[in-house]
Amino acid sequence: MIARCEVEEFTARLNRDFDATAKPALSSTRSGDKAGGSSLPIVYFGDIRPALDAADFVEGLLIENAMSVVYGESGSGKTFFVLDLALHVAAGRRWRGREVDRKGVLYLALEGGHGVSNRIAAFRAAHPELPGTLPFAVVPVSLDLLAPDGDTLRVVEAARDAAERLGVPVGMIVIDTLSRAMAGGNENASEDMGALIRNIDLIRQSLPAHIVVVHHSGKDGAKGARGHSSLRAATDAEIEVSRDQTNGTSTARVTKQRDLELVGEFPYRLESVTLGTNRRGKPVTSCVVREVDPVQVQTDAAGLKVLKAKEALRQKLAAEDAAVLDAIDAETGRGFAGATITAIRKTLGWGEPRIRGVLARLEEDFAVRSCEVRKAKGNAAQTKAAGWCRVSIKQQCEIS
Structure with a gap:
């Protein structure tokens, strides 16, 4: 915690x-x-x-001395997305075809620095063309950005110290995550969320710097980020990250812009990178973000839709085939060689065209054959009628 004299000195x-x-x-x-x-x-x-001219240091996306929130469900890849963006800012490198102004970046890894360190190492391995040093620093400890006597002023001091060491002003600070920054506060309470926002504003205005807050979705993802609505009201830019479990593609979508055009959809996949081996000889891996062409994502989605439609049709046809075969078996069980169309209609309640269509398909697959069915009428002599019989395994082998 900060002593009262330090607070007074900072205020002065x-x-x-x-x-x-x-x-x-x-x-x-x-x-x-x-x-x-x-x-x-x-x-x-x-x-x-x-x-x-907007002071957008990431063209069309992030403005200087503002606040943004990137949120998504656990496992959506939101931290990888934010880290990739932050490292591009530190490198002053174009990102997704957008101009980027180089700035010092301070990453507050409030959930621990081990995972972030491996992700940064993976980024470095995947981009060997980058210089050996970037104006990027990590704070790998838990912080309290909620209480008035918490760690807010320490973050400002750390950013200034980092700027001196890096030789570049810190213009972007990442808070990962909001939940850890609240240090046990209630995300749903207006008082606690308001206090956190005020402290973020103090950091932002004191440097100045853009603050990116990494956050989680609520239980109902359709309702946006978790917690009190004052967070979204205070946010200048909001980005939602979701993951398609069918193809492994994550997509970051801009859902709010206060001063810029509300556009932006950034699909990506996570690519595994081997960093080395641990003391037991097991490989240690992390992931890097790989941009995915939006057109390809749409094509994949369309292809998946076709495959799902084909599978649904296959299941429907298979169900029809099984129903007709069961109807034939039912007649066979009653002592007949096969079943007539009339008998199948009576069993299934289907129209004749539908039944004939299924029988034609089954005949093509050598599952049934047309046959003569002897049908008894009371005590009268048996009469013959056109029908359909099952094809035995032996008959199938002879046919093929």
Whole structure:
């Protein structure tokens, strides 16, 4: 926890920074109006100009000094997605065809640094063209970003220390995850969520930096991220990550943008990377994100839909075949050589065209054959009628 004297010292420094930077700006925005006496920045109608360039350090996706939330179910691949994006920011490398401004990144691995370390090592192995060092640092400990005397100020100090060491200002901080940052707080309570948001804002505005919060979906994924609605209200950008269990493809979709166009869908797969062996000689692996062509995803989905339709049809036909064969067996069990169309209709309640269609298919598969069925009418002599008989295994071998 932070001592009271440290809090007071930090507050005093913020006030000094405000005096040095904000007050001159306030004076310029008053446009010489001394009578107003307002301490707030005022921009008058005639001075307002359009903002043509958003400060989006990831083109069309993330804005400087803002907050974003990336959420998804456990196992959806959301942490891999965020880490891949953060490392591209640290490298200043184009991401998904978008321009990226290079910034220092501080990754708060609140769930432990072991898994993150392996994921970073996998990224490095998969991208040997990158320089040996990037302005990227990890804080691998649990932190309390909820309480007023928690670790909020320590995060600001850590970001400033990292900036000195990296030689690049920290412009992006990842909080992984929100649940760990709340340190036992209630995600569903407006008071606790509001306190967390205020502390995130303090970090964001003190540096300044963009804050990415990794979060979980609620029990009902259709209702969005878990917890109180004030989180989404405070978020500038929101990205939902989901995973298609049928083909292993994850997709990150932009579901909210405050100041940018609401577009963006990023499919990807996780590719395994072997990092080495442990002390027992077993391979140690992690994964890296591999971009998937959206068109290919749609093609795969369409192909899967066709396969499912074919399988459904196959099952339907198989059920019809079995029903007709059972009807023939029922007549055989009553002492007849086979079954007439009339008998099958009586058993199944189907129309004659449907029955004949199934019989034609079964005949083509050598499962039945047309035959003469002797049918008794009371005590009268047996009469002959056209019918269908099962083909025995021996007969099938002779036919083939």
